[in-house]
Amino acid sequence: MNLEERNRHTRAYVRFRMVFDILMGVFYILGGFFVMESGSFQARLNLSRPIYYGLGALLLVYGTFRIFRGFKHIF
Secondary structure, three states, X not given: OOHHHHHHHHHHHHHHHHHHXXXXXXXHHHHHHHHHHHHHHOOOOOOOHHHHHHHHXXXXXXXXXXXXXXXXXXX
């Protein structure tokens, strides 16, 4: 594999990682909101409300980090 082919594969991989990180970040953020909302209904699990909010906040922060990491590849 020559240098030009290797650069093409590397750029494709970076583009894939960028899109994947942004999409996964969005899913984590949506999951965080869902967990926080299910905490208001006390759905399924018998956990206290602060645990739902803590887990939701953790998912929101991680989703934001994933989106930041995806956009970092653009610049």
